[in-house]
Amino acid sequence: MQAVQDDEWGKRLGYLGRTAIYFGLTYSAAKIAAGARGGDSQNEKTHKAAGLVLSWPGGRELVIAAGVVAIGVGLWNLYRGVACKFDDKWRRHSTWGTRAGVVGHCARFVVFGLIGIFAIDAGVNYDPKKAVGLDGALQQLAQRAYGEWLLGLTAAGLVAYGLYCFVDARYRDVTR
Numbered sequence: 001m002q003a004v005q006d007d008e009w010g011k012r013l014g015y016l017g018r019t020a021i022y023f024g025l026t027y028s029a030a031k032i033a034a035g036a037r038g039g040d041s042q043n044e045k046t047h048k049a050a051g052l053v054l055s056w057p058g059g060r061e062l063v064i065a066a067g068v069v070a071i072g073v074g075l076w077n078l079y080r081g082v083a084c085k086f087d088d089k090w091r092r093h094s095t096w097g098t099r100a101g102v103v104g105h106c107a108r109f110v111v112f113g114l115i116g117i118f119a120i121d122a123g124v125n126y127d128p129k130k131a132v133g134l135d136g137a138l139q140q141l142a143q144r145a146y147g148e149w150l151l152g153l154t155a156a157g158l159v160a161y162g163l164y165c166f167v168d169a170r171y172r173d174v175t176r
Contacts, residue, residue, distance in 0.1 A: 008174045015169030022104075022162035026155050042133025050119070051128035060123045063131065067119030074112030081105025086164075090171035097167030100160040107157020111137055 053059045053066075080086055081102045087093065114137035122131035132140060142151045 011172070011174045012169050015165055015172065019162045019165035019169065022158050022165060026158045026162065030155055043136040043139075046131045046133040046136065047128050050122050050131035054123070054126060054128055060126060063123035064120050067116040067121075067123060070112050070116030070119060072116075074109040074116060077105045077112060078109035081109070086168070089173055090168070091173045092171050094167050094171060097164060097171070100167065101164040103157050104161025104164045107154050107161060110141075110154050110157070114140060 050063055053062050056062065081104070084098060084102065086101050086105070087098045090097075111134060115132060115134065118130055118132040118137065118140070122128055138151060138154065141147060141154060144150060
């Protein structure tokens with residue numbers, strides 16, 4: 001019995017960890033919206049990684065494949081959000097938790113989709129500087145028409161995903 005309880009708490013801690021990560025991502029989005037610049041960004045790390053992979057035999061195809069996978073992850077999040085394919089594992093229904101999950105999964109679709117599109121562009125054009133990390137995707141969003149609004153909506157969506165993670169950590173039936 002003790003092993004089951006320990007496993008249950010381990011899973012709950014994992015979900016709470018995800019919540020902290022998404023609040024951190026929201027903080028990054030807010031900093032970008034406010035115009036703050038930082039040191040070594042995810043973009044720079046992504047550029048280096050893409051450059052390394054592009055130098056390999058078949059590297060261009062690998063970068064394009066990574067972009068396709070990122071877009072697939074985004075589409076999977078969109079499907080899970082729109083179809084509410086996440087709250088069926090909860091022991092108790094939470095209306096606001098479900099709403100936060102829908103909005104949050106849709107925001108994840110936007111972020112993963114942007115990262116995937118830029119990775120494909122980097123592979124097709126053999127240019128590692130076109131690949132972006134999360135901060136680059138959010139910066140690209142901010143530079144578009146109505147960018148502040150789009151970035152604000154995406155940040156709010158990531159906050160909603162963090163709230164969803166709290167609800168998921170609280171109500172998920174981890175005994176299955």
